[in-house]
Amino acid sequence: MSSRLEAEHLHKVFGRRPGEAVERLRKGADREELRADGTTAAVIDASFTVEPGETFVVMGLSGSGKSTLLRMLNGLLEPTAGHVRFDGQDLTALSDRELREVRARKISMVFQHFALFPHRSVRDNAAYGLEVQGVPRAERERRADEALALCGLAGWEKYWPDELSGGMKQRVGLARALATDADLLLMDESFSALDPLIRRDMQDQLIDLQKELKKTIVFITHDLNEAMRLGDRIAVMRDGRIVQIGTAEDILVRPANDYVASFIQDVDRSRVLTASAVMDTQLRGDEADCGCETARPETPFNELCAISARVSHAVAVLDAKRGLVGVVPRQRLVGFLGDEQGDPVPCDSPQDKGGAKAVARA
Ligand SMILES: Nc1ncnc2c1ncn2[C@@H]1O[C@H](COP(=O)(O)OP(=O)(O)OP(=O)(O)O)[C@@H](O)[C@H]1O
Ligand SMILES: [Mg+2]
CATH class of the missing domain: 3.40.50.300 (P-loop containing nucleotide triphosphate hydrolases)
Incomplete structure (x- = not known):
């Protein structure tokens, strides 16, 4: 011990x-x-x-x-x-x-x-x-x-x-x-x-x-x-x-x-943040896309950006029992990308699958 x-x-x-x-x-x-x-x-x-x-x-x-x-x-x-x-x-x-x-x-x-x-x-x-x-x-x-x-x-x-x-x-x-x-x-x-x-x-x-x-x-x-x-x-x-x-x-x-x-x-930031840090817990599920493309609270930021780029609405964050715990509107991701101009750090990181870039452009 x-x-x-x-x-x-x-x-x-x-x-x-x-x-x-x-x-x-x-x-x-x-x-x-x-x-x-x-x-x-x-x-x-x-x-x-x-x-x-x-x-x-x-x-x-x-x-x-x-x-x-x-x-x-x-x-x-x-x-x-x-x-x-x-x-x-x-x-x-x-x-x-x-x-x-x-x-x-x-x-x-x-x-x-x-x-x-x-x-x-x-x-x-x-x-x-x-x-x-x-x-x-x-x-x-x-x-x-x-x-x-x-x-x-x-x-x-x-x-x-x-x-x-x-x-x-x-x-x-x-x-x-x-x-x-x-x-x-x-x-x-x-x-x-x-x-x-x-x-x-x-x-x-x-x-x-x-x-x-x-x-x-x-x-x-x-x-x-x-x-x-x-x-x-x-x-x-x-x-x-x-x-x-x-x-x-x-x-x-x-x-x-x-x-x-x-x-x-x-x-x-993309290395540290997860969906639980950026999600909005006040929004309702019908404002999100609860289809097949959802995130988990522990989904890393970059992956979340990639998901966001693929869905038409906000990303739904579901817990292990698929209960809705939060929602991530695309605009919210942009806010976390960095300072006012949308610091491009996460977009250029090697793990990024193009998601953050797509979000920043959206
Ligand atoms: N033995 C000492 N006598 C007088 N001043 C000291 C002594 N040891 C440290 N200091 C002073 O205390 C302050 C803090 O020093 P410290 O070495 O703890 O900083 P630090 O954060 O470890 O810095 P660094 O990143 O450069 O190692 C400094 O202003 C330093 O000059
Ligand atoms: Mg020291």
Whole structure:
């Protein structure tokens, strides 16, 4: 059974008199005011819960406080105010020794730049966390080899890190995190140093592994497309604060403010949206075409566009028992294609079967 992670009103202030700075923030001071005094409010009042087995993504621009937040989650940084609870334990209340123990057994980090030891074999790198735990050699090698196999590196155990490509090195980093059986995986820009194609591969691999392993994952990225592919939920950070937490669909369909809205302009909506996000639940069935061409709530946006282009009326969305749950008039699809001009992103995507284009022209 995986664990639950809770952050409660977390603050981290660097610089002089941090406690005082938190008080000022609570009274409404902003980050810039504090900066004028040489104090950096890296994380301001962050609260969220990550459920067991969930992949929670923290997304934000450089300097928004993502890494600082992550380092408080594993106790590497002490919060200036607030609490972190993991597995029911308040990390902020543990002694250094207890914290080290929790970090060694229950929490694993995967870094951006792999952090492999150059003079250790792939196997010994993957076994490192187990070595720290004092697991005997034979067992740690067996578990390291298992984790390497999970990450697609069977047969590479005896190689040296510098004989591996970047993507393979990151797989070793991931294997090292998985070998310890830690419940909580913290991943800080883990795929950002990889070429786009390899990066996608790694994302797919993580999605596949997660289906099986159901770890509790906090994944940090500055890339919203990556966030939307990986995250069950996404927290968007700006200037130290979390400005929205929601599913990919929430963020696309109901951005909390102009800042979030400006982020989502470049996102390929067609990959994220499904019929349930775009349908109108108020319209009646007789306004739709309930014939053979209908959609399901989970029908992807592009497919919905293709269906819409083939039917004469609006598309009916039916549940598994063929009950009507919503209706999608063609005009509604156009509204979701992007900003005012009907951003052509979905039309050019490779999965599109011409549907979105036809809708945009209609
Ligand atoms: N040890 C420190 N001492 C002082 N200021 C710090 C320290 N660590 C981080 N900061 C500041 O806190 C703010 C948030 O930094 P953080 O590294 O958490 O951002 P980030 O979102 O991870 O950025 P990036 O995407 O560049 O990694 C920045 O203004 C940074 O300069
Ligand atoms: Mg960072």
